[in-house]
Amino acid sequence: MAGPTMTDPYTVLGLARDATPEQIKAAYRKLAKKHHPDLNPGDTAAADRFREIAAAHDLLSDPEKRARFDRGEIDQDGQERPARGFYRDFAEGPGGATYTGGPDLSAEDLFAELFGRMGGAGGRAGVKARGADVSYTLRVDFLDAVNGGRRRLTLPDGRELEVAIPPGTHDRQTLRLKGQGQPGFGGGPAGDAYVEVHVQPHAVFTRKDSDIHVEVPVTLKEAVLGARIQVPTVSGPVMLTVPRGSNTGTTLRLRGKGVPGRAGGPAGGQPSGNQPGGDQYVRLKVMLPERPDPELIRFVEGWAGGDQDVRSELSGGGTRP
Incomplete structure (x- = not known):
């Protein structure tokens, strides 16, 4: 499972909203050393706490995502609503020709037009539209990214996607899930889902x-x-x-x-x-x-070998005693 929704990342790390990048890094390291699962075997509470700490660090350590979170454009899990696409960006006419007639239409306007609700205008027969692509982020443990694994991603509408993590996955690598985006219309294909993987730091490796x-x-x-x-x-x-x-x-x-x-x-x-x-x-x-x-x-007090000069290579560094 993708896990429960994280609380405010600043609260999780115990930081003020004007915290510097150095303060964010220091707070994460301090909390990670205390709660990392490898250092607390069998402690599920510590594991849950570490996941929350790692998620908070993941968001706040990325300047762009932090700025977008502060502006309210994304939530504390880094998720946002898919951008509202226009009908003619995805529509196809009979035989697969791109639809070019009329002004930009949203999905709501499209349905209204097709069912004759736009001031009596009739629908256009044979029109089909490809579903919009969507983007998500998924936090993955370090060892799952290295060795591969499977994770479940909970979508904003409550659906779940099973994501296969290939061995050797890099941080910020994007995985494409074909046909897992917004549904098409009129027989058009569904869009794709693009999942950006955020690999969590490890306490040892x-x-x-x-x-x-x-x-x-x-x-x-x-x-x-x-x-x-x-x-x-x-x-x-x-x-x-x-x-x-x-x-x-x-x-x-x-x-x-x-x-x-x-x-x-x-x-x-x-x-x-x-x-x-x-x-x-x-x-x-x-x-x-x-x-x-x-x-x-x-x-050591009686060891003659303890008097060797181990700092001779530092001479000539520009300082004098």
Whole structure:
């Protein structure tokens, strides 16, 4: 399901309406770290709260959508009424010829004309019209966008559409649902629905093209002596070997653990052809004990190797002591 309607996005993030982009980003990060489902397993309330937080950030972090929301042109879910099309934009005469007679007519005027309600004017036999196209937005979880999935989109009129999310879907990618727009008239075909996918940020993973990046903490012992540790990937946890002498910033690659490959290009004007799968890059972050360890302190105090110059490459930077 597309989920319940979000409340005011400024209220969700605890912001004033004149909040800066930096304040919006900071508020989102603070709340996301607290409520992300990965950090609150089994807590449905936290999951619902995170979806609402992500939706609010999605709208307010987009300058154009924020401006349109502030002007009242779209609602808090980013939805708007389809633009009112004119009859002659879609109408066809007998044999498929484009209808050109008369002034612009709305759908209401069209029905009035066809049924003889425009001051006695008769209808035009054989006229058919293609339905109007409509546009929607759909918020999708990061992992669903990477791995693919199916979501249900609730439309303003209460109908629901099932949307297939192709593996590797990008943020702001547009999916076309043929024949799911406004119904046609007089035997004309229905319009299409265009769904713009908004991929929600993840608390752990980031994406660059087809590669996934993640920062993984390791203990001092694991970094110095090496270890086998479990790390998350978009397809589930795997074991990774940490080499001896690893340091903060050491980056290890997991081949084939990025965005899955697929045949054909994604929708929305992206290049066609086979799309190769990506890799996952694990950046290590060495973590000292949270509390001072007396044994470690005594060792370091007597460790001759602790006097090495680790900042020599910073010399010549234009500053003097």
